Amino acid sequence: MFSKNKKYNIKLKTAFLMLLSVCIQATAQTNAWKPASFEIVKFNYKTFKTTQYAHIFSGSKHNIVRLAPELQGLTGIELPVTYENGANSTLQLKFKESVNILIGVFQDISTAEFTPLNSAKLLIENGLTVTGLPPMNVYSVSYAKGIQLINPVNRPFAILGVVKASEKLEFRNAKLPDGKLWNPTFIVEGFSDEKPLFEIIGGENKPVIDEGMSGTEGIQGGFEGGRVVKVGDTYHMFPTERAGEKGVDYYYDRVKTKIGHWTSKDAIHWKRESTIYQASGTYAVTEDDNPMNDRRAAIWSYMPVFNEKANKWYGYYLAYTVSKEIEPNHSFGRIWRCESTVEGINGIGGPYKDMGIIMEPGLDSQPWEGRQGVASFFPYQVGDKYFGFYSGAYPFNSWADYPKKSGKGWFVALAESKSLEGPWLRMNKGLEPIKTMHPQFVENPIVSQLPNGLYIAIFDGGPDGWGHHLPNMIAYSLSADGVNWAEAHYLPIETKVDKWWDIMRTPLCLIPEGNDVYTIVYNAIDLKRRFHPTGMVKVKLNKDVMESKLRELKK
Structure with missing residues (x-):
């Protein structure tokens, strides 16, 4: 069985204090942001619920193991990890009102390389932990009512949700851990592209x-x-x-x-x-x-x-x-x-x-x-x-x-x-x-x-x-x-x-x-x-x- 030595009680108390610290931090901002409706135009992208265990990339085992509570329950869009030969190169979304798209970008990617983020606002540093991947920062990008184009480059990023333009978005550092600690990635039943057994x-x-x-x-x-x-x-x-x-x-x-x-x-x-x-x-x-x-x-x-x-x-x-x-x-x-x-x-x-x-x-x-x-x-x-x-x-x-x-x-x-x-x-x-x-x-x-x-x-x-x-x-x-x-x-x-x-x-x-x-x-x-x-x-x-x-x- 999974063993611990005589220091087990100390480890247990330490783990509890760490858990308590996370809970206290989470309660500082427990309200999830209110979603805005949207429609995917032209391409057949799938959506996902932004929550723990969600597999955020199509054809991939990478899944969310930690997320800032503000993101909980939003509707994300399942994109490929990389874009090859221009496949799925343009994502078109239709909005009934002005919105902010919440985009997750891994910290080892420069925003200068990422076209939609040229006018982006950093909202949550270390806001998402995805198995096997670097820490993810969350940005907001404003879009007007109507059909809009989101033009990716050959870099992995995630669309984590869409919120109303009137939603109050404030910066903070969620201090969530590095996803590379979860190695290897794994398949969560009911959250991946596979049908669950x-x-x-x-x-x-x-x-x-x-x-x-x-x-x-x-x-x-x-x-x-x-x-x-x-x-x-x-x-x-x-x-x-x-x-x-x-x-x-x-x-x-x-x-x-x-x-x-x-x-x-x-x-x-x-x-x-x-x-x-x-x-x-x-x-x-x-x-x-x-x-x-x-x-x-x-x-x-x-x-x-x-x-x-x-x-x-x-x-x-x-x-x-x-x-x-x-x-x-x-x-x-x-x-x-x-x-x-x-x-x-x-x-x-x-x-x-x-x-x-x-x-x-x-x-x-x-x-x-x-x-x-x-x-x-x-x-x-x-x-x-x-x-x-x-x-x-x-x-x-x-x-x-x-x-x-x-x-x-x-x-x-x-x-x-x-x-x-x-x-x-x-x-x-x-x-x-x-x-x-x-x-x-x-x-x-x-x-x-x-x-x-x-x-x-x-x-x-x-x-x-x-x-x-x-x-x-x-x-x-x-x-x-x-x-x-x-x-x-x-x-x-x-x-x-x-x-x-x-x-x-x-x-x-x-x-x-x-x-x-x-x-x-x-x-x-x-x-x-x-x-x-x-x-x-x-x-x-x-x-x-x-x-x-x-x-x-x-x-």
Whole structure:
């Protein structure tokens, strides 16, 4: 899992103060500018709503991740990033009144090179952050009533909206960050030129499990990771409970963990049934992977899988050695397999017995697995074979960096086996992680199949926090064969449910409910609080897009 050392509480407080500063700055000018209507003449340009996640260029993955509140909700025009051979060289707009067009220009472009800005007025410095691109300044350009020509040059710029000439426009520096920090760019479902595979159709506007609710007693830090499955009409959730210890600060929440078993009839109202496993919480006595250390100091990422052949539930989970002094404090992960002692599909609640370690650091490990690997595991069947996503984090450049000099990155690769019991072997000896999904961050993928046979992995897309500039959304990737995985798409669920979180974390399921509707249960973080709650959202599958994706991936 995403790890922090004992300075976690300091990082948390720092992040909160930064968030508070941004909020205070935003409230200084919270009113969005009033839009003016316009009509696009002659050329078939698309429009977009100027808001977070909007893809502002046609045929491009660059999207807005920060914007000044004055711009929120305006109607922009989707232009190409560059103009080649005079294509789309003239944009004609028709106005019913005098207006100001708001134009975004990247700071590394001189306004002298940009024809429409010769008489432009700088309004907002650092007013927009677009993934993978320099900071954007916002200018206003006045136009009279009637049909007007906007003549671009071969430089990327954005039309962010049109406002009435009477609107009071005042200069300020919004101090938004450089978009090049978000590297690479990424596709936000429903905001790009692609038709979305999933439509967010609703869900709960607040956590479904929160601090103080029945069953949360003794769980100081809330939840992160695990899996939800549905048996009959009952949902079964096996989350990592960040229990911690009374009187010990935040960082210990992720050391003394539990695997809980919760049930629900609607994925909203949950009841805690039992504790499946309890970590020891014992810190290591050496800094290396040494058998003197307690290798079950923290337990995470429990994945229940029903084995039809054995007619019982198997559980796969992660056990860590824990260091007080070295980041990440979770180190040298080992994947354990356990079995329910109760046969049949209804034996999901256990009790479970350990059957041994199926993956661990060893001679076939590679430096990219890092200090934290093996950091998660999820098995799935393809034909008569089984594959398993396993992960690594805090990579070493080479084994010369072992055990303390680790870098940043959260990666996955595949293991293979002839059975769920194993043995599990790293494919291609683990030489390279799978970077087609995302080159920097893929965490805790859970695999299932769509109705047409496409494999889908839903996973944690990475935080926009703690110094990391990542999508901060639930992600999915598709595969036609279960081995080769496509570029991730990200689900902006806050467009349809109230955003109660600052940092989105781990999806626990993608459960089909009939009529192409799926349930996603997820964990997320409110930076103002120690407790990490659990949420729920519903999405609807677009079958036409699903079929086009299958054709595309089979090429």
